[in-house]
Amino acid sequence: MGRLxxxxxxxxxxxxxxxxxxxxxxxxxxxxxxxxAARHDLLHAAGAENAKVLILALSDxxxxxxxxxxxxxxxxHLKIFARAGSRTQTYNLLDAGVHHVYRETLDTSLRxxxxxxxELGFRSYHAHRATRTFRFHxxxxxxxxxxxxxDRKTYISEARQRIKDLEQILLSELxxxxxxxxxxxxxxxxxxxx
Amino acid sequence: MGRLxxxxxxxxxxxxxxxxxxxxxxxxxxxxxxxxAARHDLLHAAGAENAKVLILALSDxxxxxxxxxxxxxxxxHLKIFARAGSRTQTYNLLDAGVHHVYRETLDTSLRxxxxxxxELGFRSYHAHRATRTFRFHxxxxxxxxxxxxxDRKTYISEARQRIKDLEQILLSELxxxxxxxxxxxxxxxxxxxx
Numbered sequence: 100m101g102r103l104x105x106x107x108x109x110x111x112x113x114x115x116x117x118x119x120x121x122x123x124x125x126x127x128x129x130x131x132x133x134x135x136a137a138r139h140d141l142l143h144a145a146g147a148e149n150a151k152v153l154i155l156a157l158s159d160x161x162x163x164x165x166x167x168x169x170x171x172x173x174x175x176h177l178k179i180f181a182r183a184g185s186r187t188q189t190y191n192l193l194d195a196g197v198h199h200v201y202r203e204t205l206d207t208s209l210r211x212x213x214x215x216x217x218e219l220g221f222r223s224y225h226a227h228r229a230t231r232t233f234r235f236h237x238x239x240x241x242x243x244x245x246x247x248x249x250d251r252k253t254y255i256s257e258a259r260q261r262i263k264d265l266e267q268i269l270l271s272e273l274x275x276x277x278x279x280x281x282x283x284x285x286x287x288x289x290x291x292x293x
Numbered sequence: 294m295g296r297l298x299x300x301x302x303x304x305x306x307x308x309x310x311x312x313x314x315x316x317x318x319x320x321x322x323x324x325x326x327x328x329x330a331a332r333h334d335l336l337h338a339a340g341a342e343n344a345k346v347l348i349l350a351l352s353d354x355x356x357x358x359x360x361x362x363x364x365x366x367x368x369x370h371l372k373i374f375a376r377a378g379s380r381t382q383t384y385n386l387l388d389a390g391v392h393h394v395y396r397e398t399l400d401t402s403l404r405x406x407x408x409x410x411x412e413l414g415f416r417s418y419h420a421h422r423a424t425r426t427f428r429f430h431x432x433x434x435x436x437x438x439x440x441x442x443x444d445r446k447t448y449i450s451e452a453r454q455r456i457k458d459l460e461q462i463l464l465s466e467l468x469x470x471x472x473x474x475x476x477x478x479x480x481x482x483x484x485x486x487x
Contacts, residue, residue: 100406102456103427106463107410107419127456136318152409156402178412180405182398199408204376206400208350211374212294214303216391218372225301233297262296262321269300 100131100154116157135152137165139173147174155181155197160188167195190245209234229269236265295323306323306339310351331359333367341368349375349391354382361389384439403428423463430459 101124102110113129114136115121124131134141136155147153153170157163161179170177181197183189188198207229216226238263247254295318298305307323308330309315322331328335341347347364351357357375357389362372375391377383378398410420416462436453441448453482 102400102460103403103424104409105414106427106460107423107467108464109410109413127453152412154405154409156398156405158318180408182401182405199405201401203398203401203404204350206404207376207395207397209296209297210400211348211350211376211393212297212394214374215294215298215348216303218346219303221301229295229301233300250333252443259321266300269297271303273301285438 100156102127103282105129110152113140114145129203133160137162137169139169142170142174147177150174150177153177153179155179157182158184160184160191164195167192171196186241189241190248193245203284205234205237225273227270232269232272233265236261240265294350296321301324302356308335319484331356331363333363337362338369338480341371343444344368344371347371347373349373351376354378354385358385359387361386363392365390369469380435383435384442387436387439399428399431419467426463426466427459430455430462461468 100115103110111129113124115124115131115133118134124221131229132141136142136157147170153162155166157166160183161281167181169181170179172261176260179197180201181192182201182203183192184203186202189202192200200291202214213230215227217223221229224272233271241257244258244261247257295305295307305323307318307325309318309325309327310329311383312327315327317323326339330336340362347368349357349360351360354377359377364373373394374395375386375392376395376397377386380396380397383394383396407420407424411417412422415423425470434452438448438452438455441451476482
């Protein structure tokens with residue numbers, strides 16, 4: 100991500116707690132500060148006043164929440180993006196005021212699913228569209244379920260209903276695609292699995 | 294991923310080693326086998342003979358390698374997709390004969406990077422294209438570096454050169470976009486960061 104941003108002419112500064120990584124990142128020519136990003140003086144030295152976006156990708160969830168709290172207090176202008184490992188962590192981060200949370204394995208998992216669809220003979224166009232639809236509805240229902248999370252019973256029944264709804268949407272898109280087979284992008288034949 | 298596939302009418306069978314998860318997956322209506330997927334009898338019971346794709350997403354890397362070895366021996370027709378956490382794990386999986394390896398945090402990281410570009414005022418079209426270019430070249434160089442991995446010195450110098458090359462490619466695309474600002478998808482104005 101750092102490389103993607105830098106390659107687009109964006110000035111990035113890395114705060115890194117792992118001294119081994121600091122060396123590797125510096126050898127790649129990145130501007131790196133070594134230390135705990137939950138420390139106000141480190142964020143200040145790194146130029147947080149003039150930054151626009153703070154991206155958090157730590158494995159230590161508790162420390163991440165500390166950084167967010169400190170950032171909210173001293174640098175309220177910063178947009179905060181953060182990576183989470185689980186649903187619970189995602190909810191905690193949203194509660195803490197993070198602007199966008201990335202669920203760690205969601206994207207990879209969807210890409211593997213999309214490739215599996217193609218391997219089974221689905222058209223690229225369909226695999227791409229189904230994945231996009233899935234992500235859109237999953238994120239939507241994820242955000243809405245957020246508010247129900249303290250009412251476990253309602254949460255579960257609502258979650259199940261949404262899973263059913265999403266499958267209905269995807270199946271009807273699939274049916275539509277079967278009825279209009281020429282609407283796709285590629286012309287490879289479809290296997291039995293389709 | 295299971296839900297994405299099922300919603301497209303694909304029959305999926307889950308092998309799960311965590312008994313708590315088994316229950317959740319079953320309550321979602323999935324066909325689940327409980328046990329160690331490295332056991333031949335379990336794979337047989339789950340119908341590996343008639344499957345086309347095996348997707349591995351375990352946190353235990355050693356166990357994953359055992360499953361691959363067993364699958365290669367008894368079910369050589371299966372396409373194997375696997376998730377990896379690190380570069381080293383990815384190389385091990387490729388060496389073991391996995392057909393496609395998904396680096397766990399790559400996709401999420403690129404999506405966060407793309408969102409950060411938009412947040413900084415880049416056009417959606419550019420962010421999307423830059424991310425796609427980045428992924429394409431990164432995967433390409435990843436596969437080529439694979440063969441050099443036992444020659445640490447060459448590996449590092451080659452890796453650095455490729456990082457430089459990729460940044461050059463992206464910067465030249467960016468320059469091109471600036472010269473032809475109407476070629477994009479959306480018409481929001483670009484910020485100073487652009």
